[in-house]
Amino acid sequence: MSSEFSLIDWxxxxxxxxxxxxxxxxxxxxxxxxxxFLLSGRKVTLPAFVATLVSTWYGGIxxxxxxxxxxGISQWLILGFPFYFFSAMFAIFLxxxxxxxxxxxxxxxxxNQYSERAGRISALPIFILVSPAPYILMxxxxxxxxxxxxxxxxxxxxxxxLFSVLYITIGGFGAVIRTDxxxxxxxxxxxxxxxxxxxxxxxxxxxxxxSLPDTHLDITGGxxxxxxxxxxxxxxxxxxxxxxxQRAAAAESPETARRGVFISIAFWxxxxxxxxxxxxxxxxxxxxxxxxxxxxxxxxADQILPLGLKGLFFVSLLATIMSTLDSYLFISGQTLGRxxxxxxxxxxxxxxxxxxxxxxxxxxxxxLILIYPSVIDLWYIIGSVxxxxxxxxxxxxxxxPFRLPAVYVFYSIIGCTFxxxxxxxxxxxxxxxxxxxxxxxxxxxxxxxxVAILLWGYGKxxxxxxx
Numbered sequence: 001m002s003s004e005f006s007l008i009d010w011x012x013x014x015x016x017x018x019x020x021x022x023x024x025x026x027x028x029x030x031x032x033x034x035x036x037f038l039l040s041g042r043k044v045t046l047p048a049f050v051a052t053l054v055s056t057w058y059g060g061i062x063x064x065x066x067x068x069x070x071x072g073i074s075q076w077l078i079l080g081f082p083f084y085f086f087s088a089m090f091a092i093f094l095x096x097x098x099x100x101x102x103x104x105x106x107x108x109x110x111x112n113q114y115s116e117r118a119g120r121i122s123a124l125p126i127f128i129l130v131s132p133a134p135y136i137l138m139x140x141x142x143x144x145x146x147x148x149x150x151x152x153x154x155x156x157x158x159x160x161x162l163f164s165v166l167y168i169t170i171g172g173f174g175a176v177i178r179t180d181x182x183x184x185x186x187x188x189x190x191x192x193x194x195x196x197x198x199x200x201x202x203x204x205x206x207x208x209x210x211s212l213p214d215t216h217l218d219i220t221g222g223x224x225x226x227x228x229x230x231x232x233x234x235x236x237x238x239x240x241x242x243x244x245x246q247r248a249a250a251a252e253s254p255e256t257a258r259r260g261v262f263i264s265i266a267f268w269x270x271x272x273x274x275x276x277x278x279x280x281x282x283x284x285x286x287x288x289x290x291x292x293x294x295x296x297x298x299x300x301a302d303q304i305l306p307l308g309l310k311g312l313f314f315v316s317l318l319a320t321i322m323s324t325l326d327s328y329l330f331i332s333g334q335t336l337g338r339x340x341x342x343x344x345x346x347x348x349x350x351x352x353x354x355x356x357x358x359x360x361x362x363x364x365x366x367x368l369i370l371i372y373p374s375v376i377d378l379w380y381i382i383g384s385v386x387x388x389x390x391x392x393x394x395x396x397x398x399x400x401p402f403r404l405p406a407v408y409v410f411y412s413i414i415g416c417t418f419x420x421x422x423x424x425x426x427x428x429x430x431x432x433x434x435x436x437x438x439x440x441x442x443x444x445x446x447x448x449x450x451v452a453i454l455l456w457g458y459g460k461x462x463x464x465x466x467x
Contacts, residue, residue: 004302005146009311013146016186016315017163020322023178042099044177044250049260052180052327053247054267055187057083059324061275061317062138062294063375068279069296071223072216075279078228080272082235084265090238091261096254097398098245106245106394107339113397115406122393122413123340125386130242130332132361133368134378135325136161138294140369142317145298157369161329161362164322168330169355183323184267190316191274193309194301198281201304205277211284230443234383240390242331294375329365333358385424388448389416392456408459412452420448 044052058064068075103109106126111119140157147156202208215222238244244261251257282296285304290296301313337357338350345353372378389412396403404412427439438444 005311005314006307008308009314012308012311012315013318016318019182020179021166023182042250043252044247044256045252046256046260046263048177048181049247049251049256050263050267051184052177052323053244053260053264054271055180055183055320055323056243056247056327057087057264057324058187058268058271059135059321059328060138060375060379061187061320062141062297063134063379064275065279065282065297066294066376067221068276069282069290069293071221072212072218072280072283073276074219074221074223075276076272077219078221078223078231080268082232083238084268086235086238087244087261087265087268090244091258091265094239094395094398095248095251095257095261098248099251099254099257101249101397104249105334105339106240106242107335109245109397110393110409114393114404114409118393118406118409118413120340120343121410122390123335125390125413125417126240126242127332127335127340127361128364129237129240129382129386129390130328130335131365131368131378131382132161132164132325132328132332133365133372133382134375135321135328136362136365137369137373137375137378138321139318139325141292141294142298142314142321145295145302146314154366154370158366160322161325161366162359164326164329165359165362168326168333169358179326180323183319186316186319187323188271188274188316190313190319191271191278193316194278194297194305194313195274195281197304197309198278198285198300202281202285208277208280208284212280216280216283226443230380230384230445233445233449234380234387236391237383237387240387240394242335243327246331329358329361332361336360381424384443384445385420385448386417388420388445388452389413391449392452402456404456404459408455412455415455416448416452419451420444423447 064075064079067079071078101109103112107119107123109119110122136157137153139160140153140155143156143160144151144153199205202211209217220228247260248257251260278300279296282300286296286300290299297317298314301310305313334354334357337353337355341353341357342348342350368378372381392402392404393409393412396409421444423439423442423444427444430439
């Protein structure tokens with residue numbers, strides 16, 4: 001299936017990409033110091049902080065559409081509320097402390113608090129945790145839909161990913177912030193537009209709700225509570241997500257970091273309203289027979305929006321996805337280059353290693369979407385495998401009750417990741433017998449988290465016995 005795009009629609013899309021290059025090139029390669037390149041000199045104001053955090057944390061827009069189209073209002077319970085809650089906890093307990101910490105990245109903070117070995121090894125799971133794979137996948141599908149023809153989505157995904165690599169390596173984190181200010185305006189404007197035309201096409205909210213099946217009005221969406229609970233645990237991602245840490249560290253003050261997160265939560269709640277009802281209207285207008293539900297928003301927009309406005313909405317989708325793609329590419333690149341490879345290539349400038357690693361990150365992301373060609377699956381699997389081993393060590397940097405002896409931090413990062421990954425493999429191999437990734441009927445997140453808690457308890461006990 002392909003869209004019916006006019007020349008004016010393509011002109012709007014082309015203008016958007018041209019503007020991204022211009023706004024990045026405006027500063028060029030001038031951010032030579034590490035602090036400038038990685039944290040924009042720690043001078044990010046409150047409006048810029050909110051714009052970059054809101055747009056970055058909402059990049060999986062096609063995955064949200066896939067969920068709301070299939071499972072209705074459960075989007076708020078599973079993909080919304082847990083992230084609001086843990087984002088608020090991040091603001092209260094971590095944001096200000098991260099701003100006061102001298103470390104530029106999470107691996108550097110781990111190295112300073114525990115040991116250089118722990119910091120270096122933490123860079124590898126963090127590199128995968130912020131993989132741009134889900135966002136490369138979405139862009140590939142979106143451009144395949146726009147262009148049509150027989151070309152595989154992987155070709156489009158690769159081209160857009162390399163484009164993002166280009167403008168990020170030019171401008172660093174400053175380029176990310178400047179483009180994110182534009183992205184947040186586009187993402188809200190596009191979905192307000194889609195919702196207005198959906199109401200005009202189908203009817204108001206009352207008409208919509210009366211037409212939906214009970215499953216779409218069920219807060220669980222028909223999912224098991226074990227599955228829902230795992231998504232609550234995956235929302236702990238907020239605590240270990242480098243984009244949250246990077247923005248808190250880049251804020252002009254601790255108060256800006258704290259207030260910025262709370263304001264961002266309000267924006268996310270508003271945007272979730274727009275995306276949830278857009279997904280419900282997609283189900284009502286398009287019916288339940290979509291072959292690829294991840295394309296619910298683009299297909300709806302293609303059907304109900306007029307020429308010109310159609311191009312504007314697709315730009316809003318691109319903006320929502322690329323705001324996260326560029327941030328995750330940048331962070332994964334700096335994590336691999338600065339925090340891992342620089343130890344082995346000390347003669348190479350860290351900023352150059354970061355730029356090279358941004359390209360490596362894009363290539364690894366393309367490989368991952370060949371293995372798991374689903375946005376929801378990529379989120380779920382990456383979160384389930386890599387969060388358990390990082391959670392307690394990262395919290396321990398800033399919160400004393402979670403602090404561990406250095407040797408246990410190293411074992412937590414390696415051991416918990418290995419346990420969750422092994423459980424995932426066993427669940428995949430025995431899927432016909434146990435279902436999905438659940439070996440013995442247990443999601444892979446839980447064994448890894450259990451090992452993390454046991455190591456934390458033993459490590460705290462060992463530390464108190466030494467005293």
